[in-house]
Amino acid sequence: MSTTTRRTRSLGLLTAATLVLAAAAPAAAGEHGVGWGGGDRSYELTVMGTTDLHGNAVNWDYFKNAEFDDSAHDDVGLAKISTLVNQVRADKGRANTLLIDAGDTIQGTPLDYYYAKVDPITNGTTHPMAAAMNAIGYDAAALGNHEFNYGLDVLQAFKSQLDFPLLGANAIDDRTGRPAFQPYVIKMVRAGPGVPIKVGILGLTNPGIAIWDKANVEGRLNFSGLVEEAKVWVPKLRKAGADVVIVAAHSGADTSSSYGDALPFPENAATLVAEQVPGIDAILVGHAHKEIAERVVVNQQTGKDVVLSEPLKWGERLSVFDIDLTLHHGHWTVDDVSSQVLNANTVPEDPAIVSLLADDQQTVVDYVNSVIGTSTEELSAATARYEDAAALDFINYVQASSVKANLTGADAELPVLSIAAPFNRAASIPAGDVSLRDIAGLYIYDNTLLGIRLTGAEVKAYLEKSAQYFQAVPGPGTYPADQVTNAVTPTAPSGTPDYNYDVMFGLDAPLTYDIDLSQPVGSRIVDLAYGGVPVADDAEFVVAINNYRQSGGGGFPGVTTAPVVDNRLVEIRQLLIDWVTAQGTIDPALFSSTNPDWRLTYMGDPLTITP
Structure with a gap:
């Protein structure tokens, strides 16, 4: 050509x-001067x-x-x-x-x-x-x-x-x-x-x-x-x-x-x-x-x-x-x-x-190492796939805040939730100066942000799908992370990747739930509540979600047909960078509570997971 x-x-x-x-x-032989003869x-x-x-x-x-x-x-x-x-x-x-x-x-x-x-x-x-x-x-x-x-x-x-x-x-x-x-x-x-x-x-x-x-x-x-x-x-x-x-x-x-x-x-x-x-x-x-x-x-x-x-x-x-x-x-x-x-x-x-x-x-290299703010403490993603972590709370807080700021009409009155996945186990926002590369390491994909409307029943179904990421355990106790995470499923024969496990977060009130690994897939989400009140099937929420997930990536239920209430095609990583640049300081007290919003359990007993 x-x-x-x-x-x-x-x-x-x-x-x-x-x-x-x-x-x-x-x-064409004439173009290259190649003959067409020759023996074996x-x-x-x-x-x-x-x-x-x-x-x-x-x-x-x-x-x-x-x-x-x-x-x-x-x-x-x-x-x-x-x-x-x-x-x-x-x-x-x-x-x-x-x-x-x-x-x-x-x-x-x-x-x-x-x-x-x-x-x-x-x-x-x-x-x-x-x-x-x-x-x-x-x-x-x-x-x-x-x-x-x-x-x-x-x-x-x-x-x-x-x-x-x-x-x-x-x-x-x-x-x-x-x-x-x-x-x-x-x-x-x-x-x-x-x-x-x-x-x-x-x-x-x-x-x-x-x-x-x-x-x-x-x-x-x-x-x-x-x-x-x-x-x-x-x-x-x-x-x-x-x-x-x-x-x-x-x-x-x-x-x-x-x-x-x-x-x-x-x-x-x-x-x-x-x-x-x-x-x-x-x-x-x-x-x-x-x-x-x-x-x-x-x-x-x-x-x-x-x-x-x-x-x-x-x-x-x-x-x-x-x-x-x-x-x-x-x-x-x-x-x-x-x-x-x-x-x-x-x-x-x-x-x-x-x-x-x-x-x-x-x-x-110069671009990614430029300092854009500070953090009052370290936010590590190392354990985010099996315990509530401030690093994912930060992503969810910025996503949910961005979506809420753009809601209008009746949607503006709905509680806002957000989902985020532990994309990079090695990611960590350090205490002190925070560079652009620190934020980029926390969110390594070029996803854009949307807001969709889900019912309480759909929120629970979404979390049940996410909970497929975990392997069943035989009883309460302490387990290494590799024996609990990355479960093999029919659609993930080599193990569910970290990016197909989502944590869900409440913006103005905590969304709390247990993931009971004594239960079969599809029945693991226990005590789902928003602001301490059990989530009713007919409750309505706006959920901040990335374009990969909303368009069907990972096969999560309900999201591809859910009404879209915000879609400005803004990249989530850039939102995080812009937030730090504008606020100057990352303080986990703003978005992460001392009590975990979600936890892994076995018939009500919390599990201890080691790296």
Whole structure:
């Protein structure tokens, strides 16, 4: 595809036929001087892949203001990935390799926020992630769901800055019913003299975008299922002459959906694509933030193996697919595919990438370390997932106060509640000076705030859903947190993530409740009261809630159909920053009581939870 086409800022669409021709254009022998003869021979192609980079350009933790490190001593960032890529290219020969990505690139760190909101790329600034990926030499990337967080204008600006195509076969333009982004690309690999290898790369993104970023895409884009679109486009790739078909899928391998049945297409469907769509050789998996070195899935129709690999997240790993081919009678066939992951903590950062991004990095570090207020005491989120914590009370207080200030009419007379999740166990607002990065660490997502109206019965149902996060316990006593939290459920086979557990808070009077772990899921909320009065089923409340949750993320009941009474599309993290900047001091006495508003119990006896 031409640079002019690739850099367009509009959401205008190419027809399917035009896309096929544009993608396949490099195959013309006259363009490359490649002959079409040649006898039988073998060849090994290597395809490298990243995913879920989430704004990690260099190995840096903006929230700790230090080089990134975790309990596994992983490293992050494109500068590390660049070194691994260079090593593979040196070993295999650059001409024998391709490099692709499976999405979620421009949201996740303060670097992403800065270049979307503070110095936005829509004003002409080049996104550091685009600059780094161009310098490393990516061949294609799929859209992730978080690409849509900052709106279509930012996404289109990012797309225009890339030297490679941004693929999304199942991101469909509402106006035309056709893909709004290039569905695929065919890359030509010259395997010596004679017939080149045509490598088709299909990009698929997550249907959940329609829910999670409804405000940004409603009426403009819709998102069909990965299996459904792969069944359309893989045959097109093969018809266009692709000898090898690789799918970059921003969708997890283990079939599940955080949004339940709110959409007819599963959130995590990579394995289903491998099983149900013939003609695929390998899938680079994304979205789930898991490490899969190699998973072999048998296609149900052909009986052939499809190899899946997922390189964890944030640039911590690089997936490497080795694809063995044989040329026979002028046609290349795939004989075998294997994969592995390389660990970024085994190599130094590429100094060329570090140097390229030095000015951008320093700008963002200065930004996040600016002092915006003080706190009378430390507010830690370390225990917020299993006990009432002032850190979440602070988030809920600011959210509820913001919604209440904008209510009118009869809604202004209703009590206001708020929900917040323990997004970041490592977050802590220190006593004394508070920097912007301290607040950003407490609320790490770019969610916006809404106010919705719920009944007392709906509030209780919401809390029952939240209480699924906890595992059952055999009796009263003391338990380690890991034996109580992150319960496995049918929709969370690897354990309910912290971000799908919500604490509910009352603004002008406490909302109090026990979570009785002696009871089955659905019957755990006990003694639910507002201001000491039991909550009646027909009572009415306004609830401050984030857009991810209100639009169906996590599958919480009642919220997607609840009346919306406030929606100004303001980011919650920015509300917290603005509140601290305006008030100057964070004092927990303003929003957090000495007695817990909620607690874990066993038949009325409080449980003791240890870290």
